[in-house]
Amino acid sequence: xxxxxxxxxxxxxxxxxxxxxxxxxxxxxxxxxxxxxxxxxxxxxxxxxxxxxxxxxxxxxxxxxxxxxxxxxxxxxxxxxxxxxxxxxxxxxxxxxxxxxxxxxxxxxxxxxxxxxxxxxxxxxxxxxxxxxxxxxxxxxxxxxxxxxxxxxxxxxxxxxxxxxxxxxxxxxxxxxxxxxxxxxxxxxxxxxxxxxxxxxxxxxxxxxxxxxxxxxxxxxxxxxxxxxxxxxxxxxxxxxxxxxxxxxxxxxxxxxxxxxxxxxxxxxxxxxxxxxxxxxxxxxxxxxxxxxxxxxxx
Numbered sequence: 001x002x003x004x005x006x007x008x009x010x011x012x013x014x015x016x017x018x019x020x021x022x023x024x025x026x027x028x029x030x031x032x033x034x035x036x037x038x039x040x041x042x043x044x045x046x047x048x049x050x051x052x053x054x055x056x057x058x059x060x061x062x063x064x065x066x067x068x069x070x071x072x073x074x075x076x077x078x079x080x081x082x083x084x085x086x087x088x089x090x091x092x093x094x095x096x097x098x099x100x101x102x103x104x105x106x107x108x109x110x111x112x113x114x115x116x117x118x119x120x121x122x123x124x125x126x127x128x129x130x131x132x133x134x135x136x137x138x139x140x141x142x143x144x145x146x147x148x149x150x151x152x153x154x155x156x157x158x159x160x161x162x163x164x165x166x167x168x169x170x171x172x173x174x175x176x177x178x179x180x181x182x183x184x185x186x187x188x189x190x191x192x193x194x195x196x197x198x199x200x201x202x203x204x205x206x207x208x209x210x211x212x213x214x215x216x217x218x219x220x221x222x223x224x225x226x227x228x229x230x231x232x233x234x235x236x237x238x239x240x241x242x243x244x245x246x247x248x249x250x251x252x253x254x255x256x257x258x259x260x261x262x263x264x265x266x267x268x269x270x271x272x273x274x275x276x277x278x279x280x281x282x283x284x285x286x287x288x289x290x291x292x293x294x295x296x297x298x299x
Contacts, residue, residue, distance in 0.1 A: 022157060024045045024073045025067050026047045028137070028273060030137040030273045031075040031137075032045050037283065038151045048064055051271060060085055060089045065092055074106065075150065077107070077136065078109040114136070116203060135200065138201075139207060143283070183287055194240065196214060196245045198247035201272055202246050205290070214241075244298070245263075245267045
């Protein structure tokens with residue numbers, strides 16, 4: 001009887017789902033998606049924001065504070081993208097593991113070189129980030145570098161499963177590099193295409209694909225488009241035409257729609273991050289949808 005009971009207990013233990021070793025809170029959906037790729041069942045992953053929220057400005061709700069209090073790892077963009085809310089979240093959470101400088105705080109932007117680093121800091125120029133443009137997630141080459149660094153950090157926090165994180169990163173990198181090769185082939189005809197952007201959210205996408213940004217809907221970074229600025233931008237397009245206008249899913253459609261109608265060029269809503277459009281439910285889908293929409297709008 002005891003032997004049968006012991007076998008039954010062992011069978012139940014083997015059948016029980018593995019408990020996640022790490023609790024991870026990502027500041028943005030792209031880092032939640034990347035963590036899931038690298039950790040799988042070894043991590044319980046939440047995102048502080050959605051694709052329909054401006055990552056510069058969110059409210060540290062009680063439910064978000066609760067997740068921050070119990071997190072073993074906080075994965076954020078950094079480079080001041082979350083400066084308006086993240087320091088408050090870290091302070092109010094009272095969780096020493098996820099404070100700056102601790103192993104439980106990971107900044108994606110610190111792992112790669114940044115574009116558009118200002119030569120001088122002047123807040124009169126708008127929402128200028130001292131370290132450079134933080135919107136790194138739309139360059140898949142930089143994403144690969146960040147993935148390797150994040151896999152290492154996961155291993156440091158959970159050394160018992162280090163081999164599993166390394167294995168998952170190797171698998172991700174292989175699939176990712178194959179996808180990059182496919183995407184670059186598909187996107188080759190976008191090289192040199194002039195575009196207008198709502199915000200400098202797409203600088204890394206432009207750098208990767210060779211798009212040329214010839215105008216911004218915002219008069220200054222983080223400043224909402226004004227009628228006067230849009231009229232001035234429309235005039236400048238006569239001398240330097242654009243072939244499409246790009247905006248993120250969370251941004252207002254009105255300024256790009258106005259310019260699209262006046263200039264006679266398509267306005268393209270891009271997902272910007274995971275979940276920003278149907279089909280963009282993971283990192284691979286994010287780039288598939290982004291490329292499909294760009295190619296559909298390109299002449």
